[in-house]
Amino acid sequence: MSDLFSLAGKKALVTGGAQGLGRMIAEGLLRAGAEVAITSRKAEVCEAAAGEMESLGRCIAMPADLSTPEAAVELVARYRQSVGECHILINNAGKTWGGPIDSFPDKAWPGVMAVNVQAPFTMIRELLPDLGKAGTTDDPARIINIGSVAGVKTERLNAYSYAASKAALLSHQDDRAFAR
Ligand SMILES: NC(=O)c1ccc[n+]([C@@H]2O[C@H](COP(=O)([O-])OP(=O)(O)OC[C@H]3O[C@@H](n4cnc5c(N)ncnc54)[C@H](OP(=O)(O)O)[C@@H]3O)[C@@H](O)[C@H]2O)c1
Structure with missing residues (x-):
């Protein structure tokens, strides 16, 4: 049965893969046999997490x-140089901000939109040629954007920019297959 879910020979990039849900995703991919690159803002956190996960795979x-x-753009260039192929991109890194509407600050918008919407878009745009090369018609490359229920239905979280960003991220949805 495990062969059905094997990712042996695949290479994946997981943004925000050093902790939280991203780390769980990275561990799952490693357990399935993929080689995984993870990102974190802090180099030492990133190195430590990668070192801890090395027992599961590269x-x-x-x-x-x-x-x-x-x-x-720079991350994709670095990834291409050190890893090469990319079969799976997981846009997981995310940022939130919560606060009452009457004092919700304007500064709670640009950072959240940049990390949750623009970065995934730029990652996809930059990696498209690599994903296209790595995929085949029978086994296309995959892009997985981590959304949220907050982007689908109104929740009482007071996370106005976060909810809007996740709704925007869902608009990146596309069932096109990436294959050469
Ligand atoms: N937890 C939930 O209940 C839940 C529900 C729905 C959706 N989600 C989504 O799932 C994803 C992961 O969330 P989580 O719960 O694991 O949250 P988390 O523990 O706060 O993780 C957020 C991740 O995003 C990364 N990140 C934040 N700002 C970044 C930036 N400027 N540049 C690069 N990376 C950045 C963090 O990396 P570093 O801190 O290592 O730099 C961290 O790995 C997010 O997209 C979130 O919106 C979570």
Whole structure:
């Protein structure tokens, strides 16, 4: 049965893969046999997490702060140079901000939108050629954007920019297959 879910020979990039849900995703991919690159804003956190996961399979630390599109472009260039192929991109890194509406600050918008919406878009745009090369018609490359229920239905979280960002991220949905 495990062969059905094997990712042996696949290479994956998980943003925010050093902790939280991203780490669980990275561990799952490693257990399935994939080689995994993870990102974190802090180099030491990234290196430590990759070192801890190395017992599960090859895990590479790629520190990156994805607050700007330039950083996403640079991350993809670095990934391409040190890992090469990319079969799976998991846009997991995310940022939130909560507060009552009457004092919800304007500064709670640009950072959340940059990390949750623009960075995933830039990562996808930059990695498209690699994903296209790595996929085949029978086994296309995959992009998984980690959304949230907050982007689908109104929740009483007072996380206005977060909910809007996750709704925007869902608009990146596309069932096109990436294959050469
Ligand atoms: N937990 C939930 O209940 C829940 C529910 C729905 C959706 N989600 C989504 O699941 C994803 C992971 O969430 P989580 O619960 O695991 O949260 P978390 O523990 O707070 O993790 C957030 C991740 O995003 C990364 N990150 C934040 N800002 C970043 C930046 N500027 N540049 C690069 N990376 C950045 C963090 O990396 P470092 O701190 O290592 O730099 C961390 O790995 C997010 O997209 C979140 O919106 C979570």
